[in-house]
Amino acid sequence: MAAPDTGWMSSHLALVVLELVGIFVFAISGALTAIKKDFDAIGILILAEVTATGGGVIRDLIIGDTPPAAFRQVEVLLVPLIAAVVAFFAHPVVERLNFTVLLFDAAGLGLFCVTGTLKALDHGLGPVQSAALGVTTGVGGGLLRDVIARETPALVQVNTDLYAIPAMLGAAAVTVAHRLELPMSVAAPAAAAFVFAFRVVAMVRHWTAPRAWTRRSDASSKRA
Amino acid sequence: MAAPDTGWMSSHLALVVLELVGIFVFAISGALTAIKKDFDAIGILILAEVTATGGGVIRDLIIGDTPPAAFRQVEVLLVPLIAAVVAFFAHPVVERLNFTVLLFDAAGLGLFCVTGTLKALDHGLGPVQSAALGVTTGVGGGLLRDVIARETPALVQVNTDLYAIPAMLGAAAVTVAHRLELPMSVAAPAAAAFVFAFRVVAMVRHWTAPRAWTRRSDASSKRA
Amino acid sequence: MAAPDTGWMSSHLALVVLELVGIFVFAISGALTAIKKDFDAIGILILAEVTATGGGVIRDLIIGDTPPAAFRQVEVLLVPLIAAVVAFFAHPVVERLNFTVLLFDAAGLGLFCVTGTLKALDHGLGPVQSAALGVTTGVGGGLLRDVIARETPALVQVNTDLYAIPAMLGAAAVTVAHRLELPMSVAAPAAAAFVFAFRVVAMVRHWTAPRAWTRRSDASSKRA
Structure with a gap:
């Protein structure tokens, strides 16, 4: 009887550790944005906290x-504090580790x-609403970070590597697995791994979402 | 006994349809803002959703x-998705229908x-608070749209046609009718129609809210 | 038995008056920002309301x-309305009273x-979380004001006089007093007075928070 308990505990512990790593990396991205914008120490702390916790708080x-x-x-408030201190002192090192940070961010x-x-x-929400809230959890903190830093949100900008689309597909996969009553202990990690892999490939290959479709017939008829 | 039920149902149905039309048009305004700012497809979807649902979510x-x-x-999440798809493909058409969109926006x-x-x-809130929340429902989504798009909110800008003031008067009228125990089945549509008409006239006549009052005596005394 | 009741009532009344003064002054700062940005009357009212009530609403x-x-x-909604009207008509006077306004802001x-x-x-939150929410109550309204006005938040900007740090220390002092079960009727006013005094001294002496620590060895090694 000890084996499954231990199994559950170790996987639970892994989840807690992974979540704190995700929070740490989101906080690092907030702190680096603050440093890039030349904010002061308080700005670095506030952007670290908001980026790391914003999505979950909205959810x-x-x-x-x-x-x-x-x-x-x-610990959800303390980990971003640690990330802010690390970024405050070691930002040149952290910036050189940019791709590593982006990898952890994809995992988060x-x-x-x-x-x-x-x-x-x-909590009983429907599948579409649950997927929307899942995506909000993933991208909400970064959106608040960019709004406070007065940057055009990376989330909506043309020519940024896909970020929300992997999250949407992963969230949708979870709702489908839930509907089909698949075992979540398998489906959830698989969906998270899919989002991670899709995001990483999108970064490496620079896949981007399209601009609004411009009616070429208009342009050609004007030219004629 | 069927008649009043049918009457209630048909008016209820009309309300539901009208609300979805309002959500659609608010979403269109969000999507068009995203296209104007050259955001990508995800940006168009996010601004459509936030503009259409933001005011009600805050409320x-x-x-x-x-x-x-x-x-x-x-459907409150799906209608903005449809609006985003429509705007994505047909934005040149939608932009030509600008005044029509503004008419529906006034209705919303x-x-x-x-x-x-x-x-x-x-929910038992006082009249001032209820009117404030009613105005927030009407203008909150557009405010979030402009914050995310990094535009000066149309809501606060000088030389924009009146938008919040019709909403304030309409919301105040509803609270007065509620206090006087007037029949809401008459008072509510009347107040909504008043807001619509006031907003449309303000657009056509370009009525604007004043800037802060500048003390002319100061200016003249300096000149002297 | 009347004496303590009266004592409690008068101190309670003092608290209510002080809180409304704080709300008024926060609203004035919102209204003046709106006037500086040349927003219209609605913009002045909205920034007054958001600045004065935003922090408490988030909390x-x-x-x-x-x-x-x-x-x-x-009254929490009406006081900012009065502040907006005062600023609308008397802003040149209010601006001349800038330091007085900042003093009351520090008190708020x-x-x-x-x-x-x-x-x-x-409400049973832990000490770190409670202190974080206390700081949010103090600085949240000003952050929302700057986001809506499209200003770099004063809160995060380099070379602005300390604002969040006095609030953090004051909030931390309250949680320590709470843990040590010190009498709050003494500890709370003392903490508030400390925040006020610290903020005023920081303004007078222009104390600022540091930028991110730049590794000088890097710069010197490059120079060599």
Whole structure:
């Protein structure tokens, strides 16, 4: 009887560690944005906290699960503080590790969009709404980061590597698995791994989402 | 006994259809802003969703009615998706229909500020607070749209045609009717129609809200 | 027995008056930002309301205490309206009183970060989370003001006088006093007064938070 318990505990521990790593890396991306914009130490801390916790806080407010997880588990607030301190002193090193940071960020994206979708399903929301909340969990913090830093959100900008689309597909996969009653202990990690892999390939190959479709017939008729 | 039921159903159906039309048109305005700013397909979808659902989500979070309506009724998330697809392919057509879009937007404004005020009154909020939430329902989505798109919010800009003031008067009218216990089946549509008409006239006549009052005596005394 | 009751009532009344003064001054800072950015009358009102009530609304949403205080006590919405009208007509006078406004703003900051922390502790949140919410109560409205006005948030900008750091220390002091079970009737005013004094000295002496630490060895090695 000990074996499955241990198995569950170790996988649970792995999940907690992975989530804290995701929070750390999201916080690093917030802190680096603040440093790039020449904000002061407080700005670095605030962007680290908002980037790391923003998506989950929005998700929990919408679900109605208050206080949000970030205000119940103290480590969710402390990890971004550590990330801010690390970035404050070691940002030249961290910037040189840019691709490594982006890899961990992709892992965080995969993890957060899957756990966000699962939490929404657990609270009885429908599949479309749960997938939307899963994506919000993954991309919300980065959106708030860019709004506060007065940058055009990377999320919406032309010529940025795909970010939301892997999250959308991963969240959708989770809702389908939930509907088909597939075992989540397999489906959830698979979906998170898919998001991670898709995002990494999109970065390497520079896959981008299209601009609005411009009617070429218009242009050609004008030229004629 | 069938007659009043049918009457109620048909008016209820009309309300549902009108609300979805309002959501569609708000989403179109978000999608067109994204296209104007040259955002990618994801940016078009996100601005469509945020513009259409943002005001109502803020209202429901403040009232404490979670999950917000947008995350309970799936059509509230799907209609902006359709609007985003329409704008993505047909934006040159939609832009030529600019005035038509603004007309529907005025209808959405009237509808949302009235239903938002009524919902807040139903939840026991005071008249001033309910009117404030009604206006928030009407203008909140557009404010979030402009913040994400990094545009000076149309809501606060000098030389934009009146938008919030019709909504404020309509919301106030609903709270007065509620206090006087007038029949809402008459008062609510009347208030929504008033907001619509006021907004349309303000657009046609280019009525604007004043700048801060500058003390002319200062200027003249300096000149002397 | 009348004496302590009266004492409690008068101190309670002082608190209510002080809180409304804080709300008024925060609203003035929002209205002046709107006037500086040449927003119209609606923009002045919206920035006044958001700046004055934003921090407390975010706090109450996160705690789960809905509707937020701003939507229960009508004066919390009416005082910013009065501030907006005052700023609209008398802004040249108000601007000349800039330092006076900043003094009252410092008082508001001290008050809000202390009452925000206490409210979070009362709702059972941990000390770090409560301090974070106290700081959010104090600085959240100003952050929203700057985001809507499309200004780089004063909160994060280099070379701005310390604002968040006094609030953080004050909020931390409240959580320590709470842990040590010190009498809050003494500790809370003391913490608020400390925040006020620290902020005023920081303004007078132009104390600022540091930029990210740049590795000088890098620069010198390049030069060599």
